[in-house]
Amino acid sequence: MGFVIAIDGPAASGKGTIALRLGETLDLPVLDTGLLYRAVGAAVLASGGDPDDEAAAGRTARALDPGRLDEDALRGREAGEAASRVAVHPQVRAALLDVQRAFARREPGAILDGRDIGTVVAPEAPCKIYVTASAAVRARRRHAQLLGRGETVAYDAILADIRRRDERDGGRAAAPLARAADAALLDTTDLDIDHAFDAALRIVEASRGRWETS
Numbered sequence: 001m002g003f004v005i006a007i008d009g010p011a012a013s014g015k016g017t018i019a020l021r022l023g024e025t026l027d028l029p030v031l032d033t034g035l036l037y038r039a040v041g042a043a044v045l046a047s048g049g050d051p052d053d054e055a056a057a058g059r060t061a062r063a064l065d066p067g068r069l070d071e072d073a074l075r076g077r078e079a080g081e082a083a084s085r086v087a088v089h090p091q092v093r094a095a096l097l098d099v100q101r102a103f104a105r106r107e108p109g110a111i112l113d114g115r116d117i118g119t120v121v122a123p124e125a126p127c128k129i130y131v132t133a134s135a136a137v138r139a140r141r142r143h144a145q146l147l148g149r150g151e152t153v154a155y156d157a158i159l160a161d162i163r164r165r166d167e168r169d170g171g172r173a174a175a176p177l178a179r180a181a182d183a184a185l186l187d188t189t190d191l192d193i194d195h196a197f198d199a200a201l202r203i204v205e206a207s208r209g210r211w212e213t214s
Contacts, residue, residue, distance in 0.1 A: 003126060005127045009130055013131045036064065041081075044060050076149065097120070118179075142161075
């Protein structure tokens with residue numbers, strides 16, 4: 001395995017943007033694993049199914065083609081809510097695990113962001129970062145993002161979504177959202193994206209230095 005960077009954290013913490021900027025800077029491929037779950041959730045809804053139906057969600061996950069994801073279409077509020085609902089199902093997580101682990105085995109390395117990268121997908125990753133921020137700040141970020149997409153939604157509704165997703169992600173039996181014991185904590189509550197990225201890059205450089213000399 002090459003130099004793998006595992007980035008975990010709750011919704012709208014900034015982990016996705018940080019992952020992309022690290023990928024550009026370090027010339028490493030990036031996988032937003034949340035898109036896989038969004039794709040499953042959106043596909044279940046499109047077929048008239050129920051995201052809470054594990055069997056249906058599991059069948060959809062096993063049939064998913066990771067190479068054909070419409071990223072823009074999957075960034076909406078509905079897909080995000082559906083993703084959180086299907087992600088609780090062990091069948092869905094098992095179906096997507098091999099895809100994520102195969103990505104992590106890329107040489108000379110890879111960056112994956114999600115909720116269980118450092119704990120389940122790539123627990124042996126030499127660099128782990130847990131990105132977080134207060135629920136209120138994360139809701140403001142997501143609200144601005146959705147408004148920018150043309151979605152009309154109240155801030156209070158987004159805050160409720162964030163809190164509901166936090167509870168669901170942290171409380172699920174299968175691979176709950178959790179900070180790996182050896183993950184560096186990066187709280188972006190009071191940081192803009194430039195400062196958050198700079199802090200993440202410092203963590204990565206320190207981890208790579210240890211990895212290269214180990």
